[in-house]
Amino acid sequence: MRRTLTLILFVGFASIFVLGNGSPALAQSKKASEKAETKEGGEKDADESDVSEPSVTHGTVKIDGKDVAYTATAGKMVMKDDGGEEKAHVFYVAYSLDDADASKRPVTYCFNGGPGSSSVWLHLGMLGPRRIKLNDDAKPIRPPHELIANEFSLLDKTDLVFIDPVSTGFSRPAKGQNKNQFHGYDEDLRSIGKFIHDYTTKFGRWASPKFLLGESYGGLRAAGLSGELQNRYHMYLNGIVLVSAVVDFQTLRAAGNNDIAYTLFLPSFSATAWYHDALPEHLQSQTVEKVVEEAEQFAKGPYMQALLAGDSLPDEQRKLVTARMSELTGLSSDYIDRANLRVNMGQFGKELLRSRRRVIGRFDGRYTGIDSDHVGESAEHDPSASAVFGPFTSAMNQYLRDELEVNEDRVYEILTSKVHPWDYSEFANRFVDASATLRKAMTDNPYLRVYAACGYYDLATPSFAMEHTRDHLGLPAELRSNFEMGFYHAGHMMYVHEPSLIKLRKDLIKFYDAALGDE
Known part of the structure; x- marks a missing residue:
């Protein structure tokens, strides 16, 4: 399905x-x-x-x-x-x-x-x-x-x-x-x-x-x-x-060249990563409201500019954007770079807690669940849906x-x-x-x-x-x-x-x- x-x-x-x-x-x-x-x-x-x-x-x-x-x-x-x-x-x-x-x-x-x-x-x-x-x-x-x-x-x-x-x-x-x-x-x-x-x-x-x-x-x-x-x-x-x-x-469907959806999901990725204690200490010590505020500023500034640049984005700027995006999402810089700076919700839900062998809920990122494997690109189920x-x-x-x-x-x-x-x-x-x-x-x-x-x-x-x-x-x-x-x-x-x-x-x-x- x-x-x-x-x-x-x-x-x-x-x-x-x-x-x-x-x-x-x-x-x-x-x-x-x-x-x-x-x-x-x-x-x-x-x-x-x-x-x-x-x-x-x-x-x-x-x-x-x-x-x-x-x-x-x-x-x-x-x-x-x-x-x-x-x-x-x-x-x-x-x-x-x-x-x-x-x-x-x-x-x-x-x-x-x-x-x-x-x-x-x-x-x-x-x-x-x-x-x-x-x-x-x-x-x-x-x-x-x-x-x-x-x-x-x-x-x-x-x-x-x-x-x-x-x-x-x-x-x-x-x-x-x-x-x-x-x-x-x-x-x-x-x-x-x-x-x-x-x-x-x-x-x-x-x-x-x-x-x-x-x-x-x-x-x-x-x-x-x-x-x-x-x-x-x-x-x-x-x-x-x-x-x-x-x-x-x-605002939701990152299809084709509609990059705006990637930027609009990013603050929710940051909030969810914060909830699961997956951010660096300098962000983890802040409130979720402050983390989301930082993520929104990055999303509508450097991140959106990088996506708008597309293939013309200079390598040095790409590295800076990738590193900051990694800080704000809990995903590795390598994963973000290989995703060409564009991580959708399914990928994020599978990747964030992969090392803990858990997937996160789509409708509520606080919920976690277990898949049959931990190598795929997207979760097999939504644990937040299963719970209700x-x-x-x-x-x-x-x-x-x-x-x-x-x-x-x-x-x-x-x-x-x-x-x-x-x-x-x-x-x-x-x-x-x-x-x-x-x-x-x-x-x-x-x-x-x-x-x-x-x-x-x-x-x-x-x-x-x-x-x-x-x-x-x-x-x-x-x-x-x-x-x-x-x-x-x-x-x-x-x-x-x-x-x-x-x-x-x-x-x-x-x-x-x-x-x-x-x-």
């Missing part, structure tokens, strides 16, 4: 499978798959019997020292086109505060990424009233999982709606509908935008302040939705939260059926490949990029605020990549403060690290207050 995919990016442990930049070949592959559509693995489409009254349950959770009583609604929204034809049944779980005026209370629409992920990661890791208990020290937990009250939920500040895109979770195309009409950049924005419109209408939330919260590819989706909702439905947002997100694929897949899957299945009282026979698709190939044909011959859409949404609606949360040890969507996206949006000076960032001592899912989860909640409360005009 690793050799056949150009890029696999876990998005809150929802993978981004990029098979090309929206190439004509990909579009043709999609058309061919539409003609040969089958129900994979015996999975059936949704039909009328799937849509019943949603399950409504009630609970209480203590947040910030106060008891918060809430109503949980878990069900399927029937999505229809303008002609009334059923297109899909979209599963969601919504939490609303009891005894509150819904028309005035903020509502946040939440989703993970992939493409192909359900919303389980944000739901049971960060935002919902229940969360999985995990270890802060980047060690796997002993099965089975343990669900605990989430005292760091945002439910005291905003109602929450967790959306599972079509083919994920329990969401399925309506009977007779081709699934591929939902599986692409534009198709996804239309279907999720339609769900948000329909939910907002059905539950009387048009007067509510509205937020989007997306993780990883969910960040690209949120940026795209800022335009889809504004242009199609004239629905203006108050805020967007980007958790370990990507908005511009050029089992707990989140078992917890979600139990929680849905036991506490939310959802009666459903289908498999709850935590993360599925059935959405692929994903159609990026709009971006033929260029990188997938929603930054222009986000910029226009922010300039059309100057009250729209954005918060990007980034983990220092995230080697899937590095923090410097999001900084680059922010600094290249082209916002006028008076709106630049509308885009804020926060940094956390964990990886892609920074909320699995409780100290980071605590900080993230505090930062988001301040962000919501600012977006609502309450501060």
